[in-house]
Amino acid sequence: MENNVTTADNGKTASIISYFTIIGWLIAYFAMHKDNRTELGSYQLRQTLLLNIAAIVLGWGLGFVLGILITTTGIFSLVSISYLVQLGIFIIWLIGLIGAINGQKKPMPIIGEKAQTMFASI
Secondary structure, three states: OHHHHHHHHHHHHHHHHOOOHHHHHHHHHHHHHOOOOOHHHHHHHHHHHHHHHHHHHHHHHHHHHHHHHHHHHOOHHHHHHHHHHHHHHHHHHHHHHHHHHOOOOOOOOOOHHHHHHHOOOO
């Protein structure tokens, strides 16, 4: 019986740690989840992987496009678009983190369901 408690605990711990940057995700996956897979851990790791990828791609892509637009137009208020996107990512991250802390398999808005199909092997 004690092993089941430990397994559930490890799944929750890995879930929470995976929310703290891509380094946290790597630690959660390789140190906690890979040899002791749990349903909760897999669910949250899939979501955080897609969230990290989306945040990186949006950050770089938006930075590149806005950089060109600001350079060519001189309209520096375009930076506010980047702030709005970052705020949106933060809100999605926070919703997911609260679900992980509560031990729930609750999908993140926009990306949650897609992550479950894209990374089904995790």
